[in-house]
Amino acid sequence: MKRVIHIVMSRPLSILGVGLIALVLFSALFADLIAPFPEHRGTVVDFSNFNQPPGWPNIMGTDLVGRDLFSRIIYAYRLSLILGAVVLALATPVGVAVGLAAGYLGGWARFLLMRTTDVFLSIPPLVLAMSIMGVLEPTLINGMIAVTAMWWPWYARLVYNITLAEREEGYVLAAEVIGASRTHIMFREILPNCFPAILTKMTLDLGFVILIASSLSFLGLGVQPPTPDLGSMVAEGARYLPDSWWLTVFPGLAILVAVFGFNLLGDTLRDILGSGQ
Amino acid sequence: MRAVFRLLVARLFVSLLVLAGVSVLIFAIARVIPGDPARIALGPNATHEQVAALRGQLRLDESIWSQYAWFVNDLSRGELGQSLYTNRPVVKDIAQFLPATLELVIVAGILMICAGLPLGMLAAKYRGGVIDNVVRLLSLLGVSAPSFVWAVILMLLFAFYLPLFPIAGRIDTAFEVPGVTGFLLVDSLLDGQVAAFADALRHIALPALALALSGIGQAARLTRANMVETYDRPYVEMARSYGFPEWRIARSYAFKPSLIPSLTIIGLDFAAMLGNAFLVEAIFAWPGLSRYGVAVILRKDLNAIVGTVLIISAAFLIANLIVDLLIALINPRIRHSRDAS
Numbered sequence: 001m002k003r004v005i006h007i008v009m010s011r012p013l014s015i016l017g018v019g020l021i022a023l024v025l026f027s028a029l030f031a032d033l034i035a036p037f038p039e040h041r042g043t044v045v046d047f048s049n050f051n052q053p054p055g056w057p058n059i060m061g062t063d064l065v066g067r068d069l070f071s072r073i074i075y076a077y078r079l080s081l082i083l084g085a086v087v088l089a090l091a092t093p094v095g096v097a098v099g100l101a102a103g104y105l106g107g108w109a110r111f112l113l114m115r116t117t118d119v120f121l122s123i124p125p126l127v128l129a130m131s132i133m134g135v136l137e138p139t140l141i142n143g144m145i146a147v148t149a150m151w152w153p154w155y156a157r158l159v160y161n162i163t164l165a166e167r168e169e170g171y172v173l174a175a176e177v178i179g180a181s182r183t184h185i186m187f188r189e190i191l192p193n194c195f196p197a198i199l200t201k202m203t204l205d206l207g208f209v210i211l212i213a214s215s216l217s218f219l220g221l222g223v224q225p226p227t228p229d230l231g232s233m234v235a236e237g238a239r240y241l242p243d244s245w246w247l248t249v250f251p252g253l254a255i256l257v258a259v260f261g262f263n264l265l266g267d268t269l270r271d272i273l274g275s276g277q
Numbered sequence: 278m279r280a281v282f283r284l285l286v287a288r289l290f291v292s293l294l295v296l297a298g299v300s301v302l303i304f305a306i307a308r309v310i311p312g313d314p315a316r317i318a319l320g321p322n323a324t325h326e327q328v329a330a331l332r333g334q335l336r337l338d339e340s341i342w343s344q345y346a347w348f349v350n351d352l353s354r355g356e357l358g359q360s361l362y363t364n365r366p367v368v369k370d371i372a373q374f375l376p377a378t379l380e381l382v383i384v385a386g387i388l389m390i391c392a393g394l395p396l397g398m399l400a401a402k403y404r405g406g407v408i409d410n411v412v413r414l415l416s417l418l419g420v421s422a423p424s425f426v427w428a429v430i431l432m433l434l435f436a437f438y439l440p441l442f443p444i445a446g447r448i449d450t451a452f453e454v455p456g457v458t459g460f461l462l463v464d465s466l467l468d469g470q471v472a473a474f475a476d477a478l479r480h481i482a483l484p485a486l487a488l489a490l491s492g493i494g495q496a497a498r499l500t501r502a503n504m505v506e507t508y509d510r511p512y513v514e515m516a517r518s519y520g521f522p523e524w525r526i527a528r529s530y531a532f533k534p535s536l537i538p539s540l541t542i543i544g545l546d547f548a549a550m551l552g553n554a555f556l557v558e559a560i561f562a563w564p565g566l567s568r569y570g571v572a573v574i575l576r577k578d579l580n581a582i583v584g585t586v587l588i589i590s591a592a593f594l595i596a597n598l599i600v601d602l603l604i605a606l607i608n609p610r611i612r613h614s615r616d617a618s
Contacts, residue, residue, distance in 0.1 A: 013417075119298035122597075123590050126552030127570075131586050134574030135306055207421065215423045215556055219571050231423075238429060238560055242437040249433070252426035260421035267417075 017264025035071035061246035095155025103163025196273035207262030318361035358580035376459025378565035397500025419494030445562035503535030544600035
């Protein structure tokens with residue numbers, strides 16, 4: 001624990017990362033308390049106050065129907081974080097199981113599983129998610145499915161590579177010699193050694209899932225209005241550049257802040273879990 | 278060289294296998310569509326007979342296996358079927374929109390290599406210095422925003438507040454460039470129109486930079502990490518003790534081995550850029566595949582969706598083949614390996 005604190009405190013960027021993520025998590029958790037206009041996450045219309053530049057009480061301005069941009073961004077954070085958590089909770093176990101099986105069992109299992117993984121990886125990520133979204137109705141749940149479908153192969157690739165190396169280690173051979181079952185060796189012996197890498201990747205990926213999900217909704221293939229979403233806010237506002245710059249700049253910066261924070265945090269985690277112990 | 282050639286043939290074979298897998302996957306995705314594509318294409322006012330006729334024409338009533346067989350049959354003749362959105366062959370649509378997208382992605386790729394690698398080299402050379410920290414921050418920021426956010430920021434800064442670059446489009450309408458390759462930068466030079474070339478270059482600068490930003494950061498970071506590692510190797514120390522000049526050590530001893538992992542990442546980034554081009558094109562009104570792709574997806578235009586994804590994946594596989602070839606040429610272990618091995 002002391003080492004952890006030392007690593008975090010010794011680098012300004014790590015402190016920044018922890019701070020940014022704390023801010024994002026806090027605002028998402030307590031959105032109802034922080035947002036000055038909680039009702040503006042829905043279909044409120046206030047034409048007397050539309051398209052206002054940043055000021056008071058709308059510190060980030062208002063959108064084209066008079067909703068407070070700051071409140072909508074906070075609610076969008078909540079949605080993005082839920083989406084990211086669900087996607088990773090679905091994609092990680094699938095990818096890990098595929099990677100473990102392919103790496104440890106070898107032979108036909110490896111050929112079949114890793115070639116399937118290659119197929120998924122050879123469609124540009126966004127394009128794969130887009131085509132899945134095109135087939136399904138654009139809802140939050142379907143958005144999660146689409147992003148999950150493009151995400152698991154990366155975990156399969158990661159765990160596969162680690163498993164290939166770990167398979168030759170003494171402790172695996174020892175378990176084999178005493179007659180442990182394959183499932184035991186895969187999940188109880190090899191898997192714990194993959195945890196540091198998986199955990200680091202999940203932290204980094206939480207940011208990237210938010211990024212991809214916002215890209216989908218930017219193209220109109222994700223969460224639909226009136227649900228507040230950072231990507232669709234940018235897309236809507238882009239038509240009114242440069243005059244109503246706040247419509248795009250603030251949601252855009254909001255994405256940047258969240259993803260940047262998770263990147264810094266992931267980097268720090270890599271140093272804590274990787275080198276040394 | 279024979280080893281390189283054999284590696285290339287093997288990779289080509291695997292790529293074709295993967296492409297076949299992609300066609301199965303994307304075909305499967307397109308056919309689990311809820312709702313009737315024929316009905317969507319014809320609209321709510323069409324009669325049942327008209328819808329039934331279109332279903333028959335699209336072979337939607339046959340089994341999925343026979344549909345796939347027809348698809349492969351068409352593909353072998355270089356056809357991807359008819360688009361319901363434009364009422365033209367999908368191949369023609371893609372041929373019209375793809376060059377603009379490819380031009381954008383290629384220029385962004387060049388930008389990524391020409392900026393990312395030198396930045397990484399500088400950061401490694403002056404480890405812990407100002408450049409190193411700036412590169413680290415830039416690379417972290419670069420990957421932290423989707424390319425459409427960078428596109429908006431660059432547009433606001435360098436097209437609106439500092440009107441240095443045009444806001445939208447590929448080229449000024451005053452120029453008429455005959456289409457030969459579809460790449461305006463190439464076509465304008467082929468036709469000897471230097472002014473048109475300069476104008477096209479000004480138009481492509483901001484979108485390409487927005488697209489390349491995250492790749493520049495990644496390439497720089499990776500190059501730095503690998504060079505720092507190679508700088509610690511004994512052969513670099515030996516080169517130093519021989520009194521070789523520092524630039525020669527940097528170039529031939531530290532840079533070349535670290536180029537190999539960087540190239541692999543560049544191949545992967547190329548894939549990401551092919552997808553992200555959709556985002557940047559939407560902001561800069563770039564007349565590429567983006568608008569077409571999104572439109573056909575929203576209209577559930579099966580043939581066009583399958584065709585677009587297949588072409589983009591093929592482009593990605595070709596890019597990775599080129600990367601593999603470059604790595605084989607650089608890496609002496611592959612270049613000089615015996616044919617027996």
